Amino acid sequence: MTKNKTTRRRFLRASTAVAGLVAGGFVPGPGQSLGQIPEKVPANPAQDPRAYGSRSSHEKALRNWAEGGGPSTFSPLHDQTGVITPSSLHYVFTRGITPPDINPNDHQLMIHGMVERPLVFSMEELKRLPSVSRIHFIECVANTAPTRDRWKWGTAQMRFGKSSCSEWTGVLLSTLLKEAGVKKGAAWLLAESADRVRHAMNITLEKAMDDALLAYGQNGEAIRPDQGYPLRLLAPGWEGVRNVKWLRRLQVGDQPFLTQIELGTNASLRADGKARWFNTEMGPKSVITNPSGEQQMRAKGFYEINGLAWSGLGTIRRVEISVDGGRNWQDAQLQQPLLPKAHTRFRLPWKWTGQQAVLQSRCTDDLNVRQPSLSEFAQTWGVTADYFQKTTNSVIHFNAIQPWRVNTDGSVANALWDA
Amino acid sequence: MTKNKTTRRRFLRASTAVAGLVAGGFVPGPGQSLGQIPEKVPANPAQDPRAYGSRSSHEKALRNWAEGGGPSTFSPLHDQTGVITPSSLHYVFTRGITPPDINPNDHQLMIHGMVERPLVFSMEELKRLPSVSRIHFIECVANTAPTRDRWKWGTAQMRFGKSSCSEWTGVLLSTLLKEAGVKKGAAWLLAESADRVRHAMNITLEKAMDDALLAYGQNGEAIRPDQGYPLRLLAPGWEGVRNVKWLRRLQVGDQPFLTQIELGTNASLRADGKARWFNTEMGPKSVITNPSGEQQMRAKGFYEINGLAWSGLGTIRRVEISVDGGRNWQDAQLQQPLLPKAHTRFRLPWKWTGQQAVLQSRCTDDLNVRQPSLSEFAQTWGVTADYFQKTTNSVIHFNAIQPWRVNTDGSVANALWDA
Numbered sequence: 001m002t003k004n005k006t007t008r009r010r011f012l013r014a015s016t017a018v019a020g021l022v023a024g025g026f027v028p029g030p031g032q033s034l035g036q037i038p039e040k041v042p043a044n045p046a047q048d049p050r051a052y053g054s055r056s057s058h059e060k061a062l063r064n065w066a067e068g069g070g071p072s073t074f075s076p077l078h079d080q081t082g083v084i085t086p087s088s089l090h091y092v093f094t095r096g097i098t099p100p101d102i103n104p105n106d107h108q109l110m111i112h113g114m115v116e117r118p119l120v121f122s123m124e125e126l127k128r129l130p131s132v133s134r135i136h137f138i139e140c141v142a143n144t145a146p147t148r149d150r151w152k153w154g155t156a157q158m159r160f161g162k163s164s165c166s167e168w169t170g171v172l173l174s175t176l177l178k179e180a181g182v183k184k185g186a187a188w189l190l191a192e193s194a195d196r197v198r199h200a201m202n203i204t205l206e207k208a209m210d211d212a213l214l215a216y217g218q219n220g221e222a223i224r225p226d227q228g229y230p231l232r233l234l235a236p237g238w239e240g241v242r243n244v245k246w247l248r249r250l251q252v253g254d255q256p257f258l259t260q261i262e263l264g265t266n267a268s269l270r271a272d273g274k275a276r277w278f279n280t281e282m283g284p285k286s287v288i289t290n291p292s293g294e295q296q297m298r299a300k301g302f303y304e305i306n307g308l309a310w311s312g313l314g315t316i317r318r319v320e321i322s323v324d325g326g327r328n329w330q331d332a333q334l335q336q337p338l339l340p341k342a343h344t345r346f347r348l349p350w351k352w353t354g355q356q357a358v359l360q361s362r363c364t365d366d367l368n369v370r371q372p373s374l375s376e377f378a379q380t381w382g383v384t385a386d387y388f389q390k391t392t393n394s395v396i397h398f399n400a401i402q403p404w405r406v407n408t409d410g411s412v413a414n415a416l417w418d419a
Numbered sequence: 420m421t422k423n424k425t426t427r428r429r430f431l432r433a434s435t436a437v438a439g440l441v442a443g444g445f446v447p448g449p450g451q452s453l454g455q456i457p458e459k460v461p462a463n464p465a466q467d468p469r470a471y472g473s474r475s476s477h478e479k480a481l482r483n484w485a486e487g488g489g490p491s492t493f494s495p496l497h498d499q500t501g502v503i504t505p506s507s508l509h510y511v512f513t514r515g516i517t518p519p520d521i522n523p524n525d526h527q528l529m530i531h532g533m534v535e536r537p538l539v540f541s542m543e544e545l546k547r548l549p550s551v552s553r554i555h556f557i558e559c560v561a562n563t564a565p566t567r568d569r570w571k572w573g574t575a576q577m578r579f580g581k582s583s584c585s586e587w588t589g590v591l592l593s594t595l596l597k598e599a600g601v602k603k604g605a606a607w608l609l610a611e612s613a614d615r616v617r618h619a620m621n622i623t624l625e626k627a628m629d630d631a632l633l634a635y636g637q638n639g640e641a642i643r644p645d646q647g648y649p650l651r652l653l654a655p656g657w658e659g660v661r662n663v664k665w666l667r668r669l670q671v672g673d674q675p676f677l678t679q680i681e682l683g684t685n686a687s688l689r690a691d692g693k694a695r696w697f698n699t700e701m702g703p704k705s706v707i708t709n710p711s712g713e714q715q716m717r718a719k720g721f722y723e724i725n726g727l728a729w730s731g732l733g734t735i736r737r738v739e740i741s742v743d744g745g746r747n748w749q750d751a752q753l754q755q756p757l758l759p760k761a762h763t764r765f766r767l768p769w770k771w772t773g774q775q776a777v778l779q780s781r782c783t784d785d786l787n788v789r790q791p792s793l794s795e796f797a798q799t800w801g802v803t804a805d806y807f808q809k810t811t812n813s814v815i816h817f818n819a820i821q822p823w824r825v826n827t828d829g830s831v832a833n834a835l836w837d838a
Contacts, residue, residue, distance in 0.1 A: 049645075050492055051481040053507045056648045058522055059641045062470040073469050082552035082787025084503060088472045089640065130723050130768055133501035133754050169500035192668045217500025219638065221508065226468075229475045257731055304549050335552050335757045349549055390693035 008064075055239040063089055064157060070096045071226070074161030077308065078289045083135070083335065083343040085164035087219050092226045093140045093162060093240060095197050095261070100246055102194065104222075104230040109214070113190075113252035116181030123230050127216065129171045134213065134236070135342045137310045139163035139282050141239040141266060141396040146388040146416070155243055156292035159402065163285075163310065165343035166227075168234050169217030173250075174209045182252060190257040191233045201266075202278065203235050211236050211341075214247065232380035237312030237341040238280050239396075241266055243287045264286035270394040271383045284371045285399040286346070286363040296408045299409035300354035305332075308349040311365035315339065318364040319346040325358035325403070326373075332361070358415055359408040374400040374416060389417065422563045441641045482508055483576060485569075489515045490645070493580030496708045502554070502754065502762040504583035508637050511645045512559045512581060512659060514616050514680070519665055521613065523641075523649040528633070531608075532671035535600030542649050546635065548590045553632065553655070554761045556729045558582035560658040560685060560815040565807040565835070573833040575711035578821060579723065581727065582704075584762035585646075587653050590637030592669075593628045601671060609676040610663035620661045620677045620685075621697065622654050630655050630760075633666065655729030656760040657699050658815075660685055688812040690802045701731035703790045704818040705738055705765070705782040716829035719773040724751075725766040730784035734758065737783040738765040744822070745792075746775035749781070774827045777834055793819040793835060807838065 053201060061079035065072060075091040098247075104123045113120040117322040144244035153159055166270045182205065189208050192200040213234040216223055223229050228245025235242050241261065256262070267275040286309035291297060305323075309316045315338050320329040325419060332346035346361065377400040388395055405415035480498035484491060494510040504510075509519075523542045531537040532778060559581035572578055599794035601624065608627050611619040622631060632653040635642055640808040642648050647664025654661045660680065675681070686694040710716060724742075728735045734757050737750040751765035765780065783789040797804045807814055824834035 050484065050490060051510070053482075053511075053643055053645050056523075056641060056644050057520070058649075061640060065469065071469060080639050081550075081641075082586045082639050084586045084639040086638055086640040087474075087505070090472070092469070092472075098753075101476070104475075128722055131500075131725070131766065132811075167501045167503045219505055220499050220501050220503040221480060221505040222500075224476060225473055225475050227474050230477075232542055258502070303547055337758070339756070345552055347550065367590070 001414060026290065027257055035104055040161070057129075057328060061089060063091070064161075066158070070094065071098050073315065074157050075164050076157045077161050077287065078156045078292050078295065080308075083165050083308070083345050084164060084219060085343075087166065087221070087224045090164040090166065090224065090227060092138065092164045094195070094226075095199055097195050097197055099225040099229070100195050101225070102246060103229055107194070107230050107248070109231060109247060109250070111180045111250045111252070111302040112185040113356040114183040114254060115177075115252050116183065117179070119176070119180050121176075123216065126171055126214065126231070129271045130175060131169055131171055132167040132213065133167055133217070134175070135165065135167045135339050136234065136236040137163055137245050137341060137343050138234070138240045139285075139310070139312070141279070141282070142394070143242050144285065144402075145395045145396050146389055146398060147393065147395045148231075151389045151417065154293040156289045159414065160287040161287075163239070163343070164306075165310070166218045167220065168213060168215040170213045170215035170231075170234070173212040173214055173233070176214070177208060177252075180252075182243075185254045186252045188250040188253050190249075190253065190259070191242070191247060192249040192251070194246040194248040194369065197246060199261070200257070200259045201244055202259070202262060203233070203238065203242055205252070207235055207280070237282060237314075239266070239282060242280070265394060266396070268396050271381055271387060271391070279397060282310075283397060283399045284311035284313065284316070284363050284365045284369050285309070286371055287402050288321070288359050288361050288404060291359065291406060291412045292404055293412055293414045295412045297352060297412065299410075300352045303350050303352060304347055305350045305359060306345065307361055308343045309346055309361065309363035310341070310343050311363065311369065312341060313369055314341070314366045316344040316363050317366045319344070320362050321346075323350060323357050324362045326360060329362070339352050352406065354408065357366045358403050358418075360401050360403045361404065362401050371401055373400055385417070425532055438613075444680060448818070453548050458623045460644065465654045465805055475692040480508060480511065483580075485577070487515065490517050493576050494583050495576045496580050496706065497575045497714065499708065501810075502584050502727070504585060504762075506585065506643045506646070509583040509585065509643065510559065511643075511776060514618055515616070516614050516616055518644040518648070519614050520644070521665060526613070526649050526667070528666060529667070530595060530599045530669045532669070532670050533602040533605040534596075535602065538595070538599050540595075542635065545633065545650070547591055549594060551589055551632065552586055552588040552636070553690060554584065554586045554758050555653065555655040556582055556584040556760060556762045557653070557659045557662050558704075558731070560660050560698070560701070561813070563704065563821075564814045566812065566814045570808045570836065573712040575706055575708045578712065578833065579682050579704075579706040581659070582727075582762070584729070585638065587632060587634040589632045589634035589650075589653070592631040592633055592652070595633070596627060598670075599671075604673045607622060607672050607675045608677070609668075609670040609672065610661070610666060611668040611670070612663050613665040618663060618680070619676070619678045620663055621678070621681060621711055622652070622657065622661055622700075624671070626654055626657065626699070634703050639678065656701060656702060656733075658685070661699070676826065685815070686812060686813070687815050690800055690806060690810070692814075698816060701729075702816060702818045703730035703732065703735070703782050703784045703788050704728070705780040705790055706821050707740070707778050707780050707823060710778065710825060710831045712831055712833045714831045716771060716825060716831065719743045719771045720827075722769050724769045724778060724826070725767055726739075726780055727762045728765055728780065728782035729760070729762050730788065731760060733760070733785040735763040735782050736785045738763070739781050740765075740767045741779045742769060742776050744802055745779060748781070774829065775827055777822050777837075778825065779820050779822045781820050783818055790818055790820055804836070818832055
């Protein structure tokens with residue numbers, strides 16, 4: 001790894017500039033994906049299931065959305081297996097827009113501001129550069145927020161479904177910034193979208209040089225339109241809103257850029273009337289997805305409790321499960337390999353006796369940060385738990401433990417507000 | 420891990436039999452995926468891209484097939500990013516059938532033969548059992564076989580595209596066999612498909628108790644129909660043909676079952692007229708996917724050479740690349756984490772000078788088995804290399820190093836037969 005890293009840096013330094021480095025390039029030959037094959041091709045390949053397959057008509061897992069939610073959707077976590085979210089079911093949050101239809105041949109990325117060499121890249125140029133692939137979650141900053149009417153929502157999908165996990169492929173942002181030459185004093189980057197509202201958010205230069213990625217691949221194919229096709233910023237573990245989709249521009253500056261969303265809806269307005277700006281990492285969070293709210297147990301007996309845990313701070317090291325309302329906790333099994341800033345599947349065998357049971361999971365990451373209970377979370381806001389059912393303020397970064405109550409009739413309900 | 424393993428085993432032993440263990444179960448409530456959500460749902464969710472997304476219309480990656488290939492298809496490896504194969508682009512090999520349309524509510528799995536307790540499971544029962552998720556490749560035993568007219572095929576897709584890699588989720592076969600109670604003297608299992616040709620193949624009891632899986636999940640959702648929906652056997656690292664799709668029956672015996680395909684087309688008929696039966700693991704193999712055959716380099720300059728390596732024997736530990744026809748080799752960077760029996764992405768920066776260049780990759784796994792050159796492979800068959808262009812015999816398990824020749828005009832060609 002070290003040796004290769006060195007090789008790569010020399011490779012870039014050896015060039016005079018990226019513009020020279022990526023001039024020309026290899027591109028698919030005429031009709032590469034089909035024309036190159038001397039064998040039979042379908043008349044209309046895009047509609048031939050042999051050429052691009054689809055799921056069984058018996059499968060019903062779908063994204064869902066709240067009334068008036070625009071193009072934003074929740075992922076059906078209770079239907080998901082493993083840790084990869086199918087790209088077709090990845091949650092979507094957009095600022096009221098439908099995904100733009102971008103032709104990648106026309107798309108460009110500009111890097112400017114406090115850099116020695118402003119640069120513009122075509123998609124073809126970006127794809128010739130050294131690349132990496134990494135499995136990371138993205139979570140909407142408002143996921144699990146209980147405010148307004150949301151505190152009544154009863155399913156894992158509506159409570160936790162704005163977090164998804166993919167294998168992302170692209171170019172490290174640090175690779176491009178080294179080519180551009182960041183000027184002394186630079187500390188922040190503005191990332192701007194090509195969508196019609198020109199969504200724009202900040203990340204720090206430190207994050208940009210650490211693990212931020214310009215992603216063009218998702219789960220083995222091109223990134224999906226609703227995830228930013230053909231290019232999105234990936235700031236692993238940071239608020240979803242900062243993972244700017246349809247990325248067209250990166251501006252380097254010495255202080256954060258004061259965008260409307262940064263200071264408005266994305267600020268945490270606290271009970272005391274003060275707002276916290278420039279939140280970044282998503283804290284540790286977990287949810288039992290099976291059994292979960294509004295599912296129905298048909299009989300007592302053995303079940304596997306399973307679910308997902310993640311932390312924007314690092315790697316999940318432990319998930320504990322209680323089946324008795326929090327009196328006793330036992331360690332769940334964690335799916336290997338454990339990956340940083342990724343969904344982590346946990347599992348625990350359980351026998352339901354037919355009595356009422358309250359199921360909860362709590363996770364701890366490798367910085368030893370543990371997911372809080374609702375009352376612990378409320379304390380950090382200086383409020384009592386019922387505040388979150390009443391306020392119309394924005395409550396982002398909510399990550400309290402989620403209890404599901406299994407009733408004696410086998411119905412399962414959201415028990416967050418039971419205490 | 421150890422603690423949980425113990426817990427799981429006790430969990431199973433505590434039950435009188437699996438049939439009792441899984442009686443009843445939790446199932447989705449009425450219209451769970453939609454009805455459970457008290458919010459707006461689309462009139463026809465299956466056709467609403469908000470509910471189940473699709474790729475950009477600008478993306479053209481497609482599976483392809485040879486004339487007369489029936490429903491069997493090759494995956495476009497040169498279009499793939501990372502290590503996960505999109506389920507829609509996973510290669511397919513079937514024995515001339517289109518995937519059956521199975522209603523999972525009607526599907527059952529039977530385990531019988533040399534067991535104490537023959538068992539029958541519904542899909543719902545299987546899904547209540549302890550599960551695992553693992554990233555593994557599946558490769559058709561005939562992938563990269565150069566026989567008949569195949570030796571002329573020039574693209575990475577047609578040469579190597581019958582290998583794909585997914586995150587699979589399901590029940591360890593060992594879990595079920597422990598419940599069934601394998602009788603003394605048992606050594607083999609027959610796995611049989613529910614398709615109309617009743618495809619059936621053998622695996623050893625040792626493999627069944629090691630890492631074989633009954634998979635119902637693929638890349639986060641239900642396994643695709645062309646991969647065996649609702650249930651397939653996964654025998655990681657073993658010939659694809661043994662990973663029986665649409666799995667309906669497992670029979671335990673004391674010797675291998677003499678199926679037609681086992682002794683016919685799946686036997687390696689050697690140059691000396693003898694056949695090798697009961698092949699199992701796929702050996703180490705790698706291919707540079709970019710640049711690769713029938714792509715076109717547009718200009719000299721910097722490129723990232725990248726591709727995929729895998730071994731059915733274990734974990735890829737090293738991939739070396741030569742850009743000068745095999746005189747010099749340098750280590751490629753391997754995408755982390757390194758996983759057993761999984762596609763492994765490798766990458767190396769390269770500067771094309773405009774001269775002819777022959778690019779090759781060779782991989783080594785953690786058993787220290789290295790991918791052979793064509794002449795080394797031919798020696799193991801007791802033949803010279805040109806044998807593989809002439810024979811109509813079945814040449815399976817072909818894993819010779821693949822050279823691509825970059826011509827001075829930037830065209831890239833299959834150079835396997837150049838020497």
